[in-house]
Amino acid sequence: MAVPSSPDDNNHLHKELQPFYETCQPGSLYKFYIGIADEAEEGVWVNINSQKQIVYxxxxxxxxxxGRIHNCGHIFPGxxxxxxxxxxxLCGTCHVDRSEFLYLRGLxxxxxxxxxxxLGGYIEGRPLFRGYFDLIILWEDISLRWLLKSIENNVTMAWxxxxxxxxxxxxxxTWTTGDLVCGFHSGTDIALSLSSCPHDMFTCKSGFCLDQRYRCNFRYECLDGSDEDDCGVVVIDSSYRRHLPPRGPQDTTLLLTPTLTLTRIAGIDDISMAVDLEFIVSPTWRDDRLSFNHLHPNTNTLILEEEVKQIWTxxxxxxxxxxxxxELLDETMVVTTSNLPSLPDFNAAKRDFVYPGASNNLSIIHQYTARFTCAFxxxxxxxxxxxxxxxxxxxWTYNDIVEFSRTGGVGSYTGQRDLSLYTVKNVRLNSESGPDQLSLKFELHRRGGLVLLSTFVPSVLLLLVSWATLFVKQEALNVRAIMSLTTLLVLYTLFSNLSSSMPNTAAIKLIDIWFFxxxxLLFFNIMVHIFVEFLVHRCSQSTEGAPETIKVSPFGRVFVQRETxxxxxxxxxxxxxxxxFPPTFLISTVTLGVMMFLI
Structure with a gap:
């Protein structure tokens, strides 16, 4: 707000306001506010810009x-x-810091x-904008429009x-050409800007100057919201061909720098030997045929979907x-860098920085869910x-044209490491198979605790039950045989259930050797229970008499006892x-454990 600080300042302000007295509040003596108020303390008038008490x-x-109501200052027509x-x-009187120039851009x-x-005076109550050479901009009250005219030949160039x-x-x-201007025929609409904004600042439609870092940041900074208009990122030349891939530096093969991120392991199917995965594939490259606008430092800049359809991916x-x-869950394309910005030609009305495609990275991010085979x-x-x-x-159409980069690629896993049956480890990117192939490998380490509790422990307990039958009296053959057979049947059922939860393969597994x-051992226990008496009886009949045992008592008496x-x-x-039985079990278990450890 304008605050005169001397009689000269006041006279100058009064003179500047003369053309506008009939425009502001016609028929009233109250026309213009000035920047003073005594609202904080009655009778103490302060400059509302600096909050300091006025001296004039x-x-x-x-x-x-x-009074309590009249707290703002105004200036009379006198x-x-x-x-x-x-x-x-009322109208406001504004003090504008004088800039060196106004710039007319767009021609x-x-x-x-x-x-x-x-500024060069007033015509018909409106300011006259005078160019430093032969151009002027003035108001034509009859046609209610602003004219851009050439003084030299008195031609209206645009209006x-x-x-x-x-x-x-x-x-x-938007101006309309009135004559052939810069190759535009008469009647052509062209965009021109007239403002005091320096070349490196954005000009709002209102003429307000805005720092470039606020341009297209998804927030309105210009009062008219024009900083969020025309926010396309990609600048495409008319010679661009979308079906052709760009060339690498110095006309070499284009290298794609891959980023593969495994985000979730949704399921592991041991029977089908398959895994359900959610993952992200994000190749990065550069396209020197493109230019970019509105890139922001230290963040990715999103490319709109309609722009993505116009460029090579x-x-x-x-x-x-x-x-x-x-299933493709999401597709996003971004520019990940903001290198080497430059200003457009000084005539360009659009003052957005231009970023060369040869120096900035493009990346397309695909998020998938799919089921993959895995050779278990x-x-x-x-x-x-x-x-x-x-x-x-x-x-194959990319042969010798586009390849995966062997360096710089990134493979990672962002999901939960410990799954219900497995632990995920050693996630890595493998490009050794060739320049046109790439793999994200990961290891699934089975969590053996559950299997030990559900398989090994029950089988050992059943074996102990079968071994315990060897302590039952010989007369109770039915008890010994039934218990041994029952343990064998239960163990076989356990083995069948385990086999049904694993894929059918021709290869013998160590778990099969364990159950075998x-x-x-259970089979041999049953055989001992059934045939031991028969074998002893046959052996007794094939020998002459029963074996004798000679015992001598402490008193010197000698007894001859025959073994029944x-x-x-x-x-x-x-x-x-x-x-x-025990040594056979221990030796077999240790041997099997050593085999597992060595493998």
Missing amino acids: DNFRASHPRG GDWSDTSCATE CFPTEQKMYFR FSPHERHHYPIGRH PKYQLVNLEGGQY DLYVYPFDVQVCSIDLRLP LIIL STARVERIVSTYRTYI
């Missing part, structure tokens, strides 16, 4: 009138001041000096009709899909480690359950 005033005699209510609708001036304009009579040509507006195939089916190796189950992968391949060992069949059976069973 030009109040009319018997004014200010004072130049003296008074107070009035701050709610009164084809051969030199920058041609676009310089300045602008404001929506409201009191609007000015400051800012960015890399194609690739997901190789190891089960059934060849996948279950030889050392349940201590197995499965190596699965997401395999990509470039189409346990079943074999029952005692002989018990001795054989005792020897088997003590010296044959």
Whole structure:
């Protein structure tokens, strides 16, 4: 707000306001506010811009009138001041720091000096904008429009009709050519801007100057919201061909720098040997045929969908899909850098920075969900480690034109590491198969605790139950046989359930060897129970008489005792359950464990 600080300032302000007295509040003596108020303390008038008490005033005699309502200052048509209510609708008097130039942009001036304009008086109550050479901009009251004219030949080069009579040509507006101008025929609409904004600042439609970092940041910074208009990122030349891939530096093969991110392992199907995955594929490249606008430092700049359809993007195939089916969840394209910005030609009305495509990275982000095959190796189950992968391949049409970069690629996993049956480890990117192929490999380490509790522990307990039958009296053959057979049946049921939860393979697994060992020991226990008495009886008949045992008492008496069949059976069973069965189980278990460890 304007605040005169001396009689000269007040006279100058009064003179500048003369053309507008009939425009502001016609028929009223109250025309213009000035930037003073005594709202904080009655009678103490302060500059509302600096909040400092004024040192000069030009109040009319018997004014200010004072009171709790009249707290704002205004200037009469004669130049003296008074107070009035701050709610009164008056025009404002503004003090504008004088800039060196106004710039007229949007034409084809051969030199920058041609676009310089300045205020040069008033015509028909409106300011006259005078160019430093032969151009002027003035108001034509008859046609209600602003004219851009050449003084040299008195030709109207262009004209602008404001929506409201009191609007000015400051800012960015659409002008209509009145003659052949810069290759535009008469009647052509062109965009021109007239403002004091320097070359490196954005000009709002209103003429307000805005720092470039606020341009297209999804927030209105210009009062008219024009900073969020025309926010396209990609600048495409007319010679651009979307179906042709760009060339690499110095006309070499284009290298795609891949980023593969495994975000979630949704399921692992041991039977079908497949894994359900959610993942992101994001190749990065540069296209020197493009230019960019509105890039922001330290953040990715989103490219709109309609722009993506106009430029080349890399194609690739997901190789190891089960059934060849996948679902694309999301597709986003961004510019990930903001290198080497430059200003457009000084004539350009659009003052957005231009970023060369040869120096800035493009990246397209595809988010998928799909089911992949995985060759499970279950030889050392349940201590197995499965190596699965997401395999990509470039189409054959890219041979010697587009390749995967062998350096700089990134592979990662962002999901939960510990799954219900597996732990995810060693996620890595593998490009050793060729320049047109790429794999994201990851290892699934089976969590053996559950399998140990559900398989090994029950099988060992069943084996102990079968071994315990060797301590039952020989007369109770039915008890011994039924218990042994029951343990064998339960163990076989356990083995069948485990086998049904694993894929059918021709290869023998260590878990199969373990169950075979346990079943074999149970089988031998049953055989001992059934045939030991029969074998002892046959052996007794084939020898002459029963074996004799000679015992000597402490008193010197000698006894000759013959071993009965029952005692002989018990001795054989005792020897088997003590010296044959436990060592056989321990040696077999240790051997199997060493095999698992070595593999």
